[in-house]
Amino acid sequence: MTDDSVPTRRRLLAALGTVGGLAAAAGARTVASFSGEAGVAGSLQAGRVELDVDCDGCNVVDDRLQLALESVAPGERKTKTVRLTVPDGSNSVRLWSRTGCPPVADPLGEALETRLSVSPDCNEDKRHLLPRDSDEWASFTELRRALHDGIRLDDPDDPCLAGGTQLCLDLEYRLPTDATWVVDAETDLVLELFAQQCRHVSEDAVRSSPFSDEDCPTITCSDCVRLGKLEVKEDRLKPGIYDFDELYTDDERDGTYQLEVLTVTDKIDEDERETVCASVRLLKEGSEPTAPPLCTVAVKGGNQTIYYDVEPPLTRTRGEVCAATDTDDPGEESDGQRPGTSNLTVFVCGNEVSADG
Secondary structure, eight states, rough: OOOOOOOOEEEEEEEEEEEEOOOOOTEEEOEEEESSSSEEEEEEEEEEEEEEEESSSEEEEEEEEEEEEEEOTOOOOOEEEEEEOOTTTTOOEEEEEEEEEOSSHHHHHHHEEEEEEEEEEESSOOOOSSSTTTOOEEEHHHHHHHHHOEEEOOOOTSOOOOTOOOOEEEEEEETTTTTTTGOOOOOEEEEEEEEEEEEGGGGGGGSSOSOOOOOOOOOOOSOEEEEEEOGGGGGOOOOOEOOSSSOOOOOOOOSSEEEEEEEEEEETTTTEEEEEEEEEEHHHHHHHTTTOOOOEEEETTTEEEEEEEEEESBBBBBBBBBBSSSSOOOOGSOOSSOEEEEEEEEEEEEHHHHHHH
16 A cells, blocks of 8 residues: 655754753863764863864764764664763863753654664773663664663773773664654754763762753643645545645645655556545645644545544654545545545644644
């Protein structure tokens, strides 16, 4: 039923950089400056706190180090490494990292499986940070939520990175073979570093994290409201971006919302073709990340309208939704027996629509 073609190139951007407004401890620093092109090396220092940061295939944007994890196809697994070095002669430091909250609706973040580990002296002896179990993986969204309050990179059981030592931070990521529905999806990660001079603060006085605790927002879909309807012209849908034929929103700006058809399944009867299934994503002003999450997609074919819940709500369907004559079990109907699709109606979380204007 689904189109199993390999998704086009997607990019996951990870950044290691600076942030203001953090409560700084004595001899601590969160500001880093980077230089370089294909490979990036830089240093983070304040007084006698120093930390060199190095990685390959990175870019510097707005004083932030971006790690491009590209061309992630279903079934692939890759690793990105950041090498952290305390220079010779420098004071020992404790090191933490955190990330910002993930988007409340993030298709690639949901599908991408990740794990984060550190390697003392950049050897094969890894200490798994998230998840703790070396055999487990977490979704990229789960990892970002877990990292939001901060995590210590040096080992609390063997604390402080002395001058001349290295630590490698490894982000492993993979895309499951059935995650073809994340075609063209993008996400990002911003890691903040916090280095603290060990001689100024005893280990007994160290907090679990120097960062403040904050809850990440989640989707609250208190009201699933109808947004727009797309009529199927001449019995066919093709992958592409479509304007809605009807919009049920107070926003009067033309083209504010659009529906992109990602994949289709057609029924062929002699020389005639009819679209019976499609996967879609919602765009707002041409962008998926700014769109409200879908909560239901209704597919009309023949005399029946089949309602597919998007649970949890997301800006796209997790696979194709189909026209059907069997309202009780539409997934079991063969493609050849399905009626052609007449129209698609999408419903979104109403509170998200009002919040976005």
